[in-house]
Amino acid sequence: MSYLLQHDNKDFSGFFKISGSKSISNRLLILKYLFSGITIKNLSNSDDTKVLEKHLKKPSTIIDIGHAGTAMRFLTAFLAIKEDQQFILKGSERMKKRPIKILVDSLNKLGSNITYTKKKGYPPIKIKGKKIKGGEIILNSNISSQYITALILIAPVLKEGLKIFLDGWVTSRPYITMTLSLLSDLGIKNKFEKNIIVINPTKKINELIYSVESDWSSLSYYYSIVALSKNSKINVGNFYEKSTQGDRKLVEIYSKLGVDTKFLKKEGRVILSKKPGFRSPKKITLHLVDNPDIAQTILVTCLGLGILCNISGLHTLKIKETNRLKAMKNELKKLGADVKIKSESICLLPLKKINKNISINTYDDHRMAMAFSPLALLVPIKIKEPDVVSKSYPNFWKDLKSINYKITS
Secondary structure, three states, X not given: OEEEEEOOOOOEEEEEEOOXXXXXXXXXXXXXXXXXXXXXXXXXXXXXXXXXXXXXXXXOOEEEXXXXXXXXXXXXXXXXXXXXXXXXXXXXXXXXXXXXXXXXXXXXXXXXXXXEOOOOOOOXXXXXXOOOOOEEEXXXXXXXXXXXXXXXXXXXXXXXXEEEEEEOOOOOHHHHHHHHHHHHHOOOOEEEXXXXXXXXXXXXXXXXXXXXXXXXXXXXXXHHHHHHOOOEEEEEEOOOOXXXXXXXXXXXXXXXXXXXXXXXXXXXXXXXXXXXXXXXXXXXXXXXXXXXXXXXXXXXXXXXXXXXXXXXXXXXXXXXXXXXXXXXXXXXXXXXXXXXXXXXXXXXXXXXXXXXXXXXXXXXOHHHHHHHHHHHHOOOEEEEOHHHHHHOOOOHHHHHHOOOOEEEO
8 A cells, every 4th residue: 555645835834742752651661560650641652662561561471572673672671580481572574684682692691591483693582581680791882772771671670780881882872861861760770971881779669650752753754844845833742842862853953954943841842843044055964873763854854955965873774674774775766866875874965856756665664654754745755555654653644634735545
């Protein structure tokens, strides 16, 4: 199935709410099932969060998490400490190609019993839950932050807590600090100095009612829409000026691409509007090692604005739902762009005319579907397998219709 997206790009406005951050929701869910006393409001309605919550509530002996990469990593650590219980953790065909060896090795060094049922280093895995003390571990930090976060989340219930020595440049640091901030909110003592993380063992936490801020990576698509519009204003909740989400960097980046951001502190909302009389820069150069999930959106924005875009720090994109660097090159070229990729960077050259009615393959990747959607303000565009957006933003197509998108199948 495909959706044909069209938009007349006349003056428009929008007012809606995006559900809670998937990243924050998933972390809080693990903590909720490790400790009592946590109430979560505005939980993400994403498929990933639903899958995680389902298997935390009632884990079966064989757990299939489908495409949910976060659930795979977080559940690996969570189930490893479930004493005297055994589990098989598996996923989709793509999940079988997403590495988990670094996390498994780390847990086994701490005393866990995790083995592979097929290919070494990749799911499916067999977990024999047992009590582990904790202690110290050295971890390559030039990897997905989710491996580090999975260990951090279980650390407070380990007898000796956990001390993690991060070896090398820390990838996606904001996601680590987000996790530690949640621990602090619960009264769990921790510190992150230089490349060393320390989490103290904790028996009792502060009771907490936590209202999850909405998802900044989901907001990125509206930044792109406003940037490509002639004149628009979109009011979205629930977002805060002081946010622990690393993708808040969108405010700074899109200011350079013609979008003004205004926070309504009392209402907990944000207004995105097109800067009047804005002239696009000739090029933009970004290093997104801390914010790789917004790279696809920015590339499409730059394509639409006809500017050169050079983004580095993207080494983790190769192990996402698809190899996003290759996928972006493939689809951008179909639209007429000249694109060059290296192992951790991508360069998009300026394009004057975008090809119309191109079908965008989504590669089972929610961000591919949503990132290309803003181009409908400039040319009709088709999105294949549009239901993939439910992984992170199930209401995406509904919300686009509320800002005058014409969507037909």
